[in-house]
Amino acid sequence: MRSPIIHCQQLTHTYSGKVALSGVSFELDAGEPVGLVGPNGAGKTTLLSILSGFLHPTSGTVRLFGHPPGAAQLIGKVSALPQDARLDPSFTIIEQLVFYARLQGFTTQQAVLEAGRVLEEVSLQEAAHEKPLALSHGMAKRVAIAQALIGKPALILLDEPTAGLDPVNVRTVRAIIAEQSPATTFIISSHDLAELDRLCKHILLLEDGILQPETIVLNEQQAAIRFITLQMETCPAQEVIAELQALEGVLQVTNSQKNEFIVAYDPDLQPHMDLQLMQCINIHHWQYRQLSHGKTLEEKLFFKD
């Protein structure tokens, strides 16, 4: 029997009369990372806070692995990176991570090893004996990610995991997520759509506290109409559109933003559209920067037509 790891039914939350979440219902199975996106104030953090047990919903039910958030059965199984949460400034990083590991059931000796392991995952072994106030914003964020990795939980809820991180550390976080999936299921809330595009197969879109009807599947291999996103160097946009439109199998070409074109095509008529596009670019001596299959996540979410 299929048993979802997250089951939300008619979840509603209000803050002093203002609706933050309205009738949110969804189920998620274990597996690939799931992105949670939406504009500011859409209810992403509220939803993650309810799933983590930090907040009680005004109405509706939530079950993680069949248990309500905060249940003893979820200790060590579910972990979270809360947005903007900071460690206790009175204790060193290692003291706190060891304490958290002890709460999860590790012996003192195991807890020390586990704290060292998670700090190594985020490349912060040298900061183990520092106090939180001595860390930069990025380092504090990585420590917060490290605590979420203690005990290799089955489900990790990450609220803006890459916000404020430099590109090198963003890559580290991405590598951690890729390495631990699908043994660990990640739910990632982020505004960085390019990042989610790389990491997630499924996206949950929240708008004004309402979950949009269908989750967006990023894999388009089975679709009847496919897309290619073409980023060019400076080029004559009208001429490019006209030439691309004339290619066999092309259904529509849109100039989504400066020097970026989205080519919709029928894969049955032209299965090798990418090669055809390259030839066209070559013939006209244009310079391209990037060619990628599919629409960007931004296009899928916010420019559907």
Add this chain to the structure above:
Amino acid sequence: MHPGFFNHLLLISQFELKRGFATRRGILSIVTFAVVWCVILLYPLHFAAELLVQEKDLTRDAGFFDFIGLGSLQQWPIPEFGLFWHFALLIFPMLSITLAADQTCSDRERGTLRFLVVRSSRDSVFFGRFAGVMAIQALWVSATALSTLALVLYRDAALLYSALPDLLVVTVNLILAVLPFTAMMAALSAKVKSARQATVWAILIWTFLAGIIGGFAYYLPALAFFKFLIPGYQLSDLAELSGWQTLQLAYVPLMQSLILLALGRWIMARQAL
């Protein structure tokens, strides 16, 4: 297998003990209190005890302490403990209001509590912090009681065996006396945003509750029963007692603590973290 409620309670209270004795803030509090206590011990307490000893030798009828309303001091076989009892009944409840003010509030504002509640229940955090702060205060009370014993032995080393029961009775009673104050701070800390707010609210609630109930009870004596709700209500009566008699009123702080902890737990369970 994750640890159970009592294991978490123990781990969290141990961490609080570490905060109280092994962090810069904790050590600073200890040093400050130690200096203040040394001054109290060496001057008012020491001199008043000497005066009591001399007075006992002279006359038992019309002493200075009877005149200032502290006649009960003479009922204590070892005057140092009688004086310690009176000083400590004033100092420790007040100290408790500041020492126990930050049980959960600043951690909740900082988001640190979120790291804890994904690994333990809210009950474990609430009661673990309370137990930790109580353990810190119990150690402070014990240290001051032991320093008083040292003062007694400095005066007369032969008093060791007769002083031990007094040492035990004042220590137990003082721990009981700070219990409802700590429980009140636990409940307030679960609601407010900072330790300062918790302290201000504690003083306001305590003052107004005492004033309002006292005022109503004056006109309607049946309402005097509600005085039981005020932490420290029994302290003035307690100061009149000595030795093991002081445990007669132990039920008051115990009842108050149970009520305040139940209230605090209720707040903590519903609070957004």
